[in-house]
Amino acid sequence: xxxxxxxxxxxxxxxxxxxxxxxxxxxxxxxxxxxxxxxxxxxxxxxxxxxxxxxxxxxxxxxxxxxxxxxxxxxxxxxxxxxxxxxxxxxxxxxxxxxxxxxxxxxxxxxxxxxxxxxxxxxxxxxxxxxxxxxxxxxxxxxxxxxxxxxxxxxxxxxxxxxxxxxxxxxxxxxxxxxxxxxxxxxxxxxxxxxxxxxxxxxxxxxxxxxxxxxxxxxxxxxxxxxxxxxxxxxxxxxxxxxxxxxxxxxxxxxxxxxxxxxxxxxxxxxxxxxxxxxxxxxxxxxxxxxxxxxxxxxxxxxxxxxxxxxxxxxxxxxxxxxxxxxxxxxxxxxxxxxxxxxxxxxxxxxxxxxxxxxxxxxxxxxxxxxxxxxxxxxxxxxxxxxxxxxxxxxxxxxxxxxxxxxxxxxxxxxxxxxx
Numbered sequence: 142x143x144x145x146x147x148x149x150x151x152x153x154x155x156x157x158x159x160x161x162x163x164x165x166x167x168x169x170x171x172x173x174x175x176x177x178x179x180x181x182x183x184x185x186x187x188x189x190x191x192x193x194x195x196x197x198x199x200x201x202x203x204x205x206x207x208x209x210x211x212x213x214x215x216x217x218x219x220x221x222x223x224x225x226x227x228x229x230x231x232x233x234x235x236x237x238x239x240x241x242x243x244x245x246x247x248x249x250x251x252x253x254x255x256x257x258x259x260x261x262x263x264x265x266x267x268x269x270x271x272x273x274x275x276x277x278x279x280x281x282x283x284x285x286x287x288x289x290x291x292x293x294x295x296x297x298x299x300x301x302x303x304x305x306x307x308x309x310x311x312x313x314x315x316x317x318x319x320x321x322x323x324x325x326x327x328x329x330x331x332x333x334x335x336x337x338x339x340x341x342x343x344x345x346x347x348x349x350x351x352x353x354x355x356x357x358x359x360x361x362x363x364x365x366x367x368x369x370x371x372x373x374x375x376x377x378x379x380x381x382x383x384x385x386x387x388x389x390x391x392x393x394x395x396x397x398x399x400x401x402x403x404x405x406x407x408x409x410x411x412x413x414x415x416x417x418x419x420x421x422x423x424x425x426x427x428x429x430x431x432x433x434x435x436x437x438x439x440x441x442x443x444x445x446x447x448x449x450x451x452x453x454x455x456x457x458x459x460x461x462x463x464x465x466x467x468x469x470x471x472x473x474x475x476x477x478x479x480x481x482x483x484x485x486x487x488x489x490x491x492x493x494x495x496x497x498x499x500x501x502x503x504x505x506x507x508x509x510x511x512x513x514x515x516x517x518x519x520x521x522x523x524x525x526x527x528x529x530x531x532x533x534x535x536x537x538x539x540x541x542x543x544x545x546x547x548x549x550x551x552x553x554x555x556x557x558x559x560x561x
Contacts, residue, residue: 147192152181158191211258215293217348219246219261220283222276222299222307223268246298250338252405256345257293269300269307269325274432274530277310284311284321285426294320294348298341301325301378301386304357308373309524312355312551313531316425320352323373325359327384336360336384342405343368343398350410353417354395354552359387361397369394370410374524374553377494390494391519391555429534434458436526438492439469445476452480458529458542460488461514462522467491467498468505474512481513486533486542490517490525515543518554528553 144163162170169181324344326337344358355373371389380386396412435451467489497519517525532545
């Protein structure tokens with residue numbers, strides 16, 4: 142029988158029913174109706190086929206109330222890019238892959254229609270490791286158009302692995318008068334422990350709130366009690382699989398959404414730190430990016446050959462993820478000085494993540510500053526990379542590049558850091 146076939150198995154006086162999954166061994170793997178998998182040895186097992194596998198993915202019916210709207214509710218737009226929140230099990234491989242459309246999301250989470258009138262469409266249907274700068278640019282233009290056409294807020298469903306990069310990119314490319322909320326899930330919606338519904342509902346509440354920034358909304362704890370609102374330039378995925386994987390770094394979360402109310406329309410949004418308010422900003426789009434930038438992680442024994450290689454390949458900017466306060470081996474300094482003199486900006490960040498780069502404490506740091514390396518302050522390495530792409534699309538003047546990289550544009554640099 143092919144994977145995806147619905148079967149009933151009787152073994153040792155116990156009956157199991159579910160979907161046959163691929164198996165790397167001779168054992169039978171079955172996805173039960175509760176979402177969990179069970180493995181069975183084939184000896185003495187009686188297998189009965191109930192339904193054959195249909196490889197065609199059928200569209201779920203769209204909830205009319207969600208799409209046609211209800212009087213008095215705000216209008217939100219969902220732009221889907223794929224990821225686990227828009228995924229389900231592919232029974233051909235047994236893996237999770239992005240196969241949901243925006244309609245599927247709305248049909249699976251009808252509570253969204255109680256919060257707002259929602260329209261949506263698929264921009265991409267990819268896992269987030271396949272994101273790239275040109276995709277960020279298209280997404281930014283789509284968001285700009287939605288806001289320009291009157292959307293009260295925009296929700297972007299996105300894979301979690303590179304959501305921090307996209308959130309940072311959008312933060313620099315769009316100046317928004319309304320909330321732009323990125324949301325994802327760690328576990329697909331066909332799993333009993335899925336966080337997809339709660340995250341999406343909290344994201345919708347934030348998209349209707351008094352906010353005018355690009356943010357990420359995800360579980361605050363492993364329980365279903367609240368979601369945090371993270372600034373797009375300060376958030377990082379800090380765990381591979383935990384539902385509360387996302388944390389704000391060098392900054393407190395902007396706020397949180399209490400999920401304990403029995404009625405989704407009464408979920409409260411509590412702001413915990415300064416933020417731009419709805420209507421404060423005039424809508425602007427600056428979607429140009431210099432894609433030829435690289436992020437290099439320093440490690441003991443690494444040579445500066447990688448810098449020469451990147452420059453020879455046409456890279457126009459480099460972000461270093463250095464040690465501690467922002468160091469690399471002293472052997473790197475002549476190479477860095479040369480490429481900077483040739484007009485390639487080099488920005489220093491830290492592998493430590495928490496704290497700020499300060500190259501004035503030790504001799505190596507002072508030598509790096511003399512070579513022309515730009516201190517990345519307390520920016521996350523990935524935020525510094527995306528910002529450098531954006532800055533180099535605005536100017537090629539090295540002094541202006543340094544000024545902009547050390548100017549707080551979208552909350553990426555913290556003037557006063559929280560003790561976290």
